[in-house]
Amino acid sequence: MAVRTASFLLFGLFATFHTWGAWANMEMNMEDRVEVYKGDTAQITCMFTSSEGIGGTIIQWFYVTGTGEKQKIYYQDSMSQIVDRATQFTERISVNGTGAPGRVVLTIRDVQLADETEFICLIKGLTDGASEGRTKLKVFGTPDLPTIEGVQTGISVSEVSPSKIGTCEVKNGFPKPNITWYRNNTPLQSVPDEVEVVPSVTSESSGLFSVTSELNLKVVKEDKNDEFYCEVSYFVPGGTRMTETHRINITVFYPPTAVNVWVESPKGDIKEGDSIELHCKDNGNPPSSIISIKRLEENDIDGQSHESDVLVLNNVTSRDSGVYQCTSIDSDTFEPMYGNISVFVHFLHAAVVTPQDTIVVAHGEEFTATCNALSSLKTQAVWLKDGEVVFKGHTLTVKDATFDKAGMYVCVVTVPEIEEMETRGSILVNVKGPPEILKPDNTEIESYDTTVDLSCRVRGFPAPKIIWSTSDGQDLEMASEMMTEDGLQSRVSIQVTSDITASCNASNDHGTDALTFNIKTQGSGVIIAVIIICILLLAILGSVLYFLYKKGKICGRSGKQDLTKDKSNKDNIVVEMKSDNTEEAVLLGVNGEKQSPNEQGGAYLDVQK
Template sequence: MALRTKTALLVGLFFLLHTWGVKAQVKVEMEDRVEVTLGTAAEIPCLYTTDVGFGGLIIEWFYLDPAGKRHRIYFQDPTMRIEETNSQFTGRIKVDVTPSQGSGQVLLRVLETRLGDELDFICLVKSLTDGNDQGKTQLRVFEKPAHPIIKSVDEDIWFNNEEPVKIGSCEAKNGYPRPSITWYKDNTPLSNVPNEVSVLSKETTESSGLFSVESELSLKVVKEDQGSEFYCEVNYQIIGGFGMLESEKKKIRVRYPSDEVNLWVKSPKRDIKEGDTVEFECLGNGNPQPLFTFRNREMVELNAINNVLELRNVSRLDSGLYECFTTDIETFEEVVGNTTLFVNYLEPADVSPEETLTLSQGADLNQSCNALSSLKTHTVWMKNGVKVATGNILSLRDVVYDMAGTYECMVTVPQLVGMETSAAFQLIVEGSPEISEPQSTSLEQAVESTVVLTCRARGNPTPTITWRSAGSLVDSQSNVTEDGVLSWVNVKVSSDLNVSCNASNTNGNVETLYSIKARGSGVIIAVLIICLLLLAILGSVLYFLYKKGKICGRSGKQDLTKEKTSRDNIVVEMKSDNTEEAVLLAVNGDKTSGDQ
């Protein structure tokens, strides 16, 4: 009852206003376009302003079909809301009205959008007094295509300089609106060029209404295309802009015969010397590489593996021209590559004039060392691990025994590490003996003691050492060493004596004399006598002091009779602990006895 009353009042108000001839003002504003992803909800807002309240408005929504015909899908007035039936939007729209003082918003929501929803939508707002306005929004629906798939017809393509050959195809499926495909070679876009590049595209409309696009690329292949990367790029529209997807990249192998062949030494990467292992490699400018045959300057074919020829332990005889060749499959002519091998050498060193030289002391020596080589050499002379000279000539002046020994010449090639040779010779120096001077030839030894004397001599021939003492030979022992002869004797000292060491060979002799001084018992007796004399002098001094009264509390004026004592007293005082006094009494007693 209340609803009917309210409706009657609104209708009455409508007629009243219409009768008075007052027309309300209505203003509608809408967005030009609303974009949405396929399957999601689209929201189309309609903003209005009016000088009448919301209760005096009628709202209608329409869409325009592709022919431009208007179809209403929604109606609302102050008394009712109606969603049109039997339209493609039936059950999929919702309208929300948000009124405000003098303005408001009418929001049309299209649920679960479809491709056929991409239409123009009209929002009509009018007042009960015939004032009205309308706006229009275009609904755009987008669907991202699947990732593009590139298909290569054949990754191995034979070079053809006459017409383009098919490289591959690219497909992008189920996109909306229709996506586009662009081909790239090594990041450079390709477009149609007569007799050079051909791009053919084909579009398919799926049952869902989505678009699938396939593009085919054909290209006039050149040799430089070997290893080039090809891929396709799919461009499509998305909400607010554009999107892009890239396919995987495919490389093609361009097949073409070799018309040029190169041969070079693969290893070692330096000058080659005898004993090295040398590897040759042959490479043509075709693709794929053909199987090459190798041969030397005598036109002897050599076995190779994977187009690599290996020569082990090469010598200078391996130097010369080497070739590798293949046959052109079109002309059946040989395509040849060649290079020249040079093997450096260093012959064994040779010393001259002799490997064993015997010189007399004081003579001079010029010894040469030579080694034939293909490169510049450097020679060093060594003796006992110590460098003694450089150059291929060793010069020695006024040779002495210390210069005798083994000399080695070492010949190297500075340009090639490890290229070296050596030779040696023995120098023998002849001459009269030489005795190594001992630390001392003057000795002092106790009587009845034994002293060991040594004598070292060198010479060539090896000297003989004899010992003499007082003109007679002395038994000795000897030992031959690297430094010469070492001899020694044991000498018992009974008195002063001289012992001689004599070294002799066919070139002369030399002698060293040892002087030995004996220390005997006479010396001891002399020392004892000197000690007794010193004691006597000391006693006399003490007695003199005693007589003067300087010691023992006695005065020099005492009676001489008191100074004389009996022998018994002397004996008694000699037994006392006063040693000094006992000595004085003993001396005094002797004197008294002499006076009697």
Template sequence: MAVRDAASPLLLGLLCLLHTWGARASVEVNMEDKVEVFLGDTAQITCMFKSDDFGGSGGMTLEWYYIKSTKDTQRIYSQDSLQSTVDKNTPYSDRITVGTTGTAGEVVLTIRDVQLSDDEVAFNCYVKIIGEGSGEGSTKLKVFKTPEDPTIQGVEQGISVSDEVKRVASCEVKNGYPKPKITWYRDKMPLHNIPDAVKVDHRVTTQSSGLFSVNSDLDMKVEKKDKDAVFYCEVTFLVPGAEKMLESNSINITVFYPPTSVNLWVESPEGKVKEGDTVEFLCASDGNSESQYFTINNNDGRSLKMENVTRHNSGVYQCTVDDYENSVNLSANTTLFVNYLDEVVIKPTGSVSVDWKKEFSATCNALSSLSTSTTWFKDGKEVEKGHHLNLKAVTYDTAGTYVCVVTVPDIQAMQANASLQLTVQGPPEIIEKQLTEKETNERELELTCHIRSFPTPNITWGTSNGKIISSSNHMTDVGAKSVAKVQVNITSNTTVFCNASNEFGKDSVTYVIKFTKHTTTPATTTTTISPTTITAANTSTSINAAKPKSTAKAETPKPQEKVQKGSYGVIIAVIIICILLLAILGSVLYFLYKKGKICNRSGKKDFTKEKSSKDKIVVEMKSDNTEEAILLGVNGEKQLPNDQ
């Protein structure tokens, strides 16, 4: 191990002699007073030196030493013009390197993985230049470790107000370096030792790692105001180049103190109380003591719950608190009033009958502890406000159920109701007065008659010839509504009567039924009249003639189907006129034929000779009983029935 020979008096004497003779040392070494670094980090210590003949012909020697004390000094590195050496078997043999910064006269000692044992160690830089002299400087290394977050713990049990100083809380911070400090706060105000009031006790523990842990206890004389106080501890510690702070969580403490007042109130429901509510009383004092005992109207506890209250629960309620430990007895009162709404009374009540067109009135009311509002409803619709219901000239529409609703505006959902059934009695009134004419081609028809009446009328169905079809008095609704149905066999135009009668009068309605026979549509026939041509599609043109030797009687055929009104009306009118003209022409021809004016009975005469094939006239003549038919062929020949 290479060690600086500090004990050689000969060498020291020689150096002093050279200095005295004028060979003064011109080497100047500059170093920082201290270097600060976190535990486990890397420290760099710079040695800066100057010389009047720096870089001259003389040789230079550089050495680094660590100094813990006057008895613990050792070289750790040496360098000359030939070589550099890290001394072995030193605490820094494996953790140091020496290099330059690139600037002349600057050398840096690097220490890796700084340990707590490196704290407060001085590192000396010794520079010697032959022919110029020597110089040295020193830097002290400072090591830091940030502590863990502080923890705080309040006492588990409550603290009674008294004149004694009692433990309030404890605070601890672990593994810091150098030793951290703890300060107590109450509501952001620092607490210091005050005789007979506040006591702060700190204990420092050095861990096996060399780090410090600090425990602190806070004892104080607790007052009532401390029940709402916030306590916490603050830790301050050093870091390289600064001082930092950490705060613990905040806590409250439980303080026991005797009561000075007590209060009783209705917790629920909010606002005014009504019958049927659930009422809950709560009692509380301004004290906080384990020895407090509460009663509400001789019921133990701080609360009292009553379900489905009535007006009989109204009254004065009292809460009493006894603190035996502190010899305190206090009480407080509150008044409960339960509002009520009695059942609704309607006069007249139940079901009432009123004569048709007469007046009707009713009253409705309900006793209540508060002012009320009354409304009458029918079929869910409001008909009148107030206690009185007045109806003038009642009709069957007036009949029905009337509901009287009494509400208390000051309390939501506080209401009661009752109903009245009104029946209007009078003569029958048939509803379908305007639906008296029907047209059908069916053989059987169902008719319906709706009547409003009370009492229930006797309903009779009959025909114009005095025949009674059916009778019924079926009641279908309380609102004086009856309905009657009948099946009528139809063979021709018929008139049917619906007659309704009761003790107050009668009414009737007449159904005029027009029966339309089924018709068969013949094949399409085209009738052409020159020079104007009119074509009737899907139409049979019939002319009903009388029996032989009688004047033919023209009859316009009924259309098979109903024709839509509008533009078709003009076409139909034209067709009918053409048919009438054809009928007249046929009659004239027939008359001339009978007289023998156009041809004899035995011969044939072609009166269509000059006509083209398109100007053919086809006419079918039939009598009402179809006994005889005369056809005019395309050649104008007349054929008797026995010739066909």
């Protein structure tokens, strides 16, 4: 009995591990499983050996129903091949092969999800007995691309329990797909009170599965920059595949821990005259809406407050320098938080020139002037005269003062570190000494008019007194007098009828100077000359007209004209002249030939052509 039991056990183990069964000399071999996509064609192969040959072999195919029963779908012997009616495979199966080589293939077309079951191949021989093999058919459906949807509202870190982050969904897969949540490339697993992953599976009417997974998380401030996504894994023939959703972020609400206040503009150093724009914001999310900026006055921490997160100060001065404080009130706890910033306005006060306004220095002596301006930064100065730089530095020193060095000196003070910071001051330098008249280019004047304008520019300090006079002892009345930086400029108008001399006489406490203009009149002599020339021209014209009249060239009279001359002489002009003593003049033709008296044609001026 023990031997028999052992034999049955060995036989059972042999059948289990090699997936075949055998009675007598019948042996069979089949695959454990065949995998195929939904809608494709499946082929299940049954291989066997028999000592009887095919003639006495019966082939049958079965499938296992949902209740575990065997349902025959095909029968074949040496005489017939029969597909069983009224099964789910009746119209979609065929069997290939007669069994002669020991190989039979069951083909199933348009495989459906319900076809996933176990198929049985049964081979019977007349003397070899029967052998049975089994193969499981696995059907796969590729799911749609997964989707992810994050919550649109913000999540507060103060929430006691985990809050919903988002939902992932994958539809129409078979077998059931799996969803895994990731945060920054790290998979998330359920952790009590911190992470909750809630899956749900829906069986569609098509037999496919749709899977939804919801992630709930107790957020912290650091989650504000995290990326969340889902990975979907699903089975395919021969293995598994994976696909991912796009990444999402969540909005995390958290209380502030600090308050920031800064100068938005101008960027860099601030100078007087600028407009300052101060901004204030706490680092909470969302930022507090209860916020204000004020300047902390010395010994007064309750300075005037500006209820806004932006404070604008226009045309600032150094008095606007100081500490500005931003106050933020937490809208949940109503606890205040503070942030401070120091604002410094660089200044450059008005330039101060010493001596002030005006300085008087004797001719040939030395003078010094200083120019400074109170500033928050280092300054530099230059001195200008007549728009040109004459000295660089805060102290101007001029030796051997002359009238050329008298005038207005302008001091320009600037701050090299900040552009456009500039201030100016000035000083008027008077050089005292005897008058000096600036001689014009020409003092010899020829006048064709009856009025002559003269100008005289005099340097000297004190301002000289100018008197105009003429050579006949008359004083002239000035037309105008104008002060200049170094003296006076005077103008006169003189009525002239003849040559005259006019003098500009300048004097002050230190001496005198004079300048003489010689004026020559040109108008009367020219007129007389023109009249004489006109009279002479009229006399000559009258004589010519009278002569022509006498000769008959005008008023209807004609002279003697020889019409018998050859054409070759038409260009000869002959003039005959006789004096009272009948002395004959030699007549020459145009070509210089002498002509006889007979050819003269009388005592007339003949023109022969």
